[in-house]
Amino acid sequence: MTTHWIKWGVGVVLGLLVLCNQAFAVAWDELSDAQRTVLSQYQAQWPGLPAEQQQRLASGAQRWSSMDPKSREAMQKRFARWRALPPERQAELSQRFQQFKNLTPEQQQNLRARMHNFRQLSPEQQHHLRDRFRELSPQQRARALDRMQTRPTPAPRPQEGRGR
Numbered sequence: 179m180t181t182h183w184i185k186w187g188v189g190v191v192l193g194l195l196v197l198c199n200q201a202f203a204v205a206w207d208e209l210s211d212a213q214r215t216v217l218s219q220y221q222a223q224w225p226g227l228p229a230e231q232q233q234r235l236a237s238g239a240q241r242w243s244s245m246d247p248k249s250r251e252a253m254q255k256r257f258a259r260w261r262a263l264p265p266e267r268q269a270e271l272s273q274r275f276q277q278f279k280n281l282t283p284e285q286q287q288n289l290r291a292r293m294h295n296f297r298q299l300s301p302e303q304q305h306h307l308r309d310r311f312r313e314l315s316p317q318q319r320a321r322a323l324d325r326m327q328t329r330p331t332p333a334p335r336p337q338e339g340r341g342r
Contacts, residue, residue: 203229204236212243
């Protein structure tokens with residue numbers, strides 16, 4: 179009798195998951211004309227896509243359709259560079275992006291500020307810092323990264339001698 183109730187409970191839970199997934203699904207007809215244009219290659223398979231993927235695609239298509247032509251061109255170039263990367267590098271960058279998304283908003287802002295400061299350095303200074311970091315042992319790298327997260331972000335450096 180207990181097995182029957184367990185099977186019934188599992189069935190109910192699975193049924194609720196399917197219903198929830200369908201509740202968050204985006205019907206093709208609910209998309210705007212601009213979104214449908216951007217996503218036209220997905221029209222035939224749209225009903226079979228998971229609701230989460232439909233939502234991501236719909237959101238991306240909305241952002242794309244609201245971009246100015248210059249932003250679209252820049253995005254296309256970045257996407258072409260991404261597609262040219264080896265799969266291992268794509269996986270590594272995806273993992274780093276996920277790690278960034280898991281940071282608190284304060285940690286993300288701190289990292290953005292540090293990256294901004296790093297980009298303000300001369301190419302020689304950047305190269306020197308990268309070399310020094312590569313020379314550290316894994317334990318030393320971990321400690322350095324921990325210190326960077328706990329130290330306050332330094333004020334942005336003035337742009338000296340940079341062509342930006």
